[in-house]
Amino acid sequence: MTRLATGGRIDRTRPLRFSFDGRDYTGFAGDTLASALLANGVHLVGRSFKYHRPRGILSAGVEEPNALVEIDRGVGRREPNARATMVPLVEGLVARSQNRWPSLRFDLAALAGLGSAVLGAGFYYKTFLGPGRDAWHKRWEPLIRRMAGLGRAPEAADPDRYGNRYAHAEVLVVGAGPAGIAAALEAAAAGGRVILCDEQAEFGGSLLAEPRAWPQLAADMAALSANPAVTLLPRTTAFSYGLQNFVALAQVLEQPNDLRERLWQVRAQRVVLATGALERPIPFSGNDRPGVMLADAARHYAQRWGVLPGRNVAAVVAHDTGYAATFALQDAGAVIAAVLEMREAAPAALLAEAARRGVRVLANHGVVGTRGGLRISGLLAAPRGADGAPDAARATPIACDLLLMAGGWTPSVHLFSQARGMLRWDAALDAFLPGEAREAVTCVGACAGEGLAPGLPVTQMAAGSARAPKAFIDQQNDVTTRDIALAVREGFRSIEHVKRYTTNGMATDQGKTSNMLGLALVAGELGRSVPEVGLTTFRAPYTPTSFGAFAGRHRGLQFDPVRAAPLHDWAVQQGAVFEPVGQWQRARYFPHAGEEMRAAVDRECLAVRESVGIFDASTLGKIEVVGPDAALFLERCYVNAWQKLGIGRCRYGLLLREDGFIYDDGVVGRLAADRFHVTTTTGGAARVLHMLEDYRQTEFPELHVWLTSTTEHWGVIALQGPRARDVLAPLVAGLDWADFPHMAVAECRVAGIAARLFRVSFSGELGFEVNVPASQAPAVWQALMQAGAAHGITPYGTEAMHVLRAEKGFIIVGQETDGTVTPDDAGLTWLVGKAKPDFIGKRSLTRPEMLRADRRQLVGLRPHDGRNLPDEGAQLIATATSREAEGHVTSAYRSASLGHPIALGLLAGGRARLGDTVFATSLNGAPMALEVVAPCFLDPKGDRLRG
Amino acid sequence: MLMIDCPWCGARAELEFRHCGEAHLLRPADPATLSDAQWADYLAFRDNARGWARERWRHVHGCGRFFNALRHTQTDRFAATYKPGQAWPEPPA
């Protein structure tokens, strides 16, 4: 055991059992998984992404690139790529290592050295694009797919709940280290709402490794938590900083099986960033071996968690803070083998303290390489040569079981940069710092460079490492110093290109420990300075954020709600088969027991043609247009002439966009001089209202007219067929049947309910549409069903509706039209009010392109073989071997009434080609011969609907 | 997510609004008198400004009103929102 007998913030009275790779261990309350593993002497925790190299715990925090584990809390709760350093230990925790095969200690891919032979910089690009393309598919891809990868995605649906909250604050403080806590206290004293969040389970940041600071920390936190205006959010990561101080926080909750995570969307008057700084690793051969650790992380393990991660400790330092870490481990009981000072000399005071402690310091030394299998057992130290590389010829072996790296500090400016703040290079601190801000934001503490001292500049620290083998800079993506040098040699200059070519900084840690080293190496290879090379862009999220947090409650029906028409429940009871139409679920057909779709649709169609069918048309969009200028408004919008439409009469309205193409259609009824009942397509209701509102408010504001959506108000029951009137008439009161021709509308009562009754037909038969308040629709439907029983009344669905209208050649906007179809293309010129000086889109209709004779026009298509259907969407070609599309099939159905298949299509110059033969392409066979016919297949004179 | 100042309702979250293209494009009173080129200019050509742009927005999930805004297309800053028919404000220096 490497747990110290005393010290740390763990609770030794509360042991917690956990397992890692099937073995049982014990830790304490207050541990992270990483500290508990180290306390049990476990350093080997994973295999690397590409090369399957053994990897240990590098850090103690959010930047951890290596210790990625799978946390298994049962079915649907398996979480891959959890950073062991950020997982609080709980009783019964089950964790597993990743990327090992067959086992963590014995990995065949690593043994074979497969990775390093083939997976250097740019491997994917070279292999995939070059002559090796075949080899990629046959050889490399299957191999790499098994070898590489990061964790396993969970297979079962996530059973947990996720929450969402909006919050407003005068001050949001991100990061609860000393600077953040001070800022929160100050903001709280000034009054106003304060939110303080920190990604760790415990507040304190760097203070958690400073036992002397703990009493004051406890007092400060007690003061903050006692203040009702202060909200404290532990385990909460500010991962996205948007405009106007809109910050998104992902909170992991203590009761993961109840509410697992919560997304906070915070709008703050002022944001204080106290996000600290991250220690830089040092590039040298074998710096990825388990037991090589960031120096300050080791200090945290000793002082915060009472864990000694090694007994025989060496350190390689480029910054003064490496000494504090080394001395802390010595105080905790470790033997210090040596300190390799990369600088020419350390400050005198530190050297004096080292001498007093008996710590050997080797000035101007670096690491030639490390030794050991699954954990470091020693290193080779050597003086640095003129190029910065340690001189292998003068190397001395030093035994150790822990090697600390103190490479200096990189301020965490991620969020500041996300908020479009400018970064400036501070040459003295050798770091990018927050510069000019674009938001109301203040950076405090180490992220602003406060309290940081200069160390060895990163370019000098990295000097000479580009030729060292297996010197890793991005441990998660297995990018080495040589990969960076290779990319530069191959001509990559921009840091953005080097990043993508080598994948440096593109792993789940987003380069928190690797970006600065990558920059320094590129700078060194190009002979330029770090700020000249530039910096890659910081983007949200700061750390990986679960899909669950983003989705929140918006799952299933809450994500994709279902709109149900008033007769929906009745249709469900009848065993209807439904289809989605936008968000609506509409009954497609009503099969009898054992009946296939085709038979059901044929039966429903024949019933409408021979007796009567009943159909739920409630999803039609409806807009009430009211006001003294209502007719004038419609006159300016729709192509039709409205002013002379009589009260109690309807017209089929067509709406264009200004570009002259069909936008929507629907029957419009005039109920009074100043009141119109406008219907739209089911899918067009919202956008048509938006468009009409636009013209009403901004183009014609002088018109006195109001628009109200009444889609949900009216239930609409269509009765269609030669027996329709026989069914309806006995139930109707207050209607003058003598003045109710085709295309009439009247207010009356149907089955005792106040109704708007339309005589309209979308089937070509005598037809009515009964509009009643949606809540009354089921009762009226029942009454009509009873009245129709003697006539064989038949409910029909959307499929039969489509067949019936296609037999008549009626278009469906969005099926026969696609945003490039004019009224003339659709054969609807007769609707256009000739005398009207203007309407939306009119001017476009006289553009030369719109007048061409070879525009694609609506035609009927009749298969020569009389049996098979062309595919909807199939291209129309002039001969069976033609390669030139002259149009396409828009609709195709079997027609029981006609006894042969029918189709509609758009065909170049189609109206002049009636009687010609064209062909429809087929995905799996020869093109199909079709006769071009008029679009209306049945009752072209319209005698039936006037019956 | 932006906060947008509806001239009628006040500041509301961006998700209540819909962007509706360039502002101050007046539909010609008599399109029939326009040449094809003039009509095409009205129909299709937009400033697509880099910098301050005058735009139409609609508080579609609120009061439903259209209004105009002066927004910077690079920084997303709103300098002003104003009602239709009002003169546009000068962009900030």
Ligand SMILES: [Zn+2]
């Ligand atoms: Zn509003």
